[in-house]
Amino acid sequence: DAMVIQNPRYQVTQFGKPVTLSCSQTLNHNVMYWYQQKSSQAPKLLFHYYDKDFNNEADTPDNFQSRRPNTSFCFLDIRSPGLGDAAMYLCATSRDGAYEQYFGPGTRLTVT
Amino acid sequence: QKEVEQNSGPLSVPEGAIASLNCTYSDRGSQSFFWYRQYSGKSPELIMSIYSNGDKEDGRFTAQLNKASQYVSLLIRDSQPSDSATYLCAVLGSSNTGKLIFGQGTTLQVKP
Numbered sequence: 483d484a485m486v487i488q489n490p491r492y493q494v495t496q497f498g499k500p501v502t503l504s505c506s507q508t509l510n511h512n513v514m515y516w517y518q519q520k521s522s523q524a525p526k527l528l529f530h531y532y533d534k535d536f537n538n539e540a541d542t543p544d545n546f547q548s549r550r551p552n553t554s555f556c557f558l559d560i561r562s563p564g565l566g567d568a569a570m571y572l573c574a575t576s577r578d579g580a581y582e583q584y585f586g587p588g589t590r591l592t593v594t
Numbered sequence: 595q596k597e598v599e600q601n602s603g604p605l606s607v608p609e610g611a612i613a614s615l616n617c618t619y620s621d622r623g624s625q626s627f628f629w630y631r632q633y634s635g636k637s638p639e640l641i642m643s644i645y646s647n648g649d650k651e652d653g654r655f656t657a658q659l660n661k662a663s664q665y666v667s668l669l670i671r672d673s674q675p676s677d678s679a680t681y682l683c684a685v686l687g688s689s690n691t692g693k694l695i696f697g698q699g700t701t702l703q704v705k706p
Contacts, residue, residue: 513692524682524696525638532692572637579692581643582628583684588637 484509486586488573494592495563503558503589505573513579514556516548517572519588525572531556532579560591568593597621598685600697608705613670615681615700620664623688627659627666630682632699638682642668673704 630638
């Protein structure tokens, strides 16, 4: 089945220690998104790639970076995690950005 | 005014009843509307998409869209305890950025 895969599912990192989360997809969608979701809140868009074009949200901290080496993979880098970055990180994909977005299972990040 | 508004709930219904979830949006140019179900600790799961005025049915779920009133709803017939979750209304903005605007979600509790 076509799907969105995220690794790891759970990540524990220390305050200030860089961490990378990965996302891959077999849907062959050209748009990939990264969201942050904290408890009892709606997902918050961090940035997205439309093909190779990177689109950053205005309020996304510089601490968050992303890479998309090819159509299937996308990475979220948190350069110096703070306690406030503990959250569920969701990857989603869509076709042309005009249709449904499909979410991966998420990565739960804990910062100690 | 929030861009997408939902009652946070909780909405409590007895098993077998119809659950009605409502959502209003502010961007009159929006064309695409989605309902996601999110179980606690899990990622959002797409359950309905609707693009035209009227009703769209899929099994026990019916999505209703009224663009003139800027209103979209989700009806769940024969509610089951397994339907207990948070339901997120999402609207694709008219700016062609592919950005989904989420409501805060409505928590549904189906009591046996």
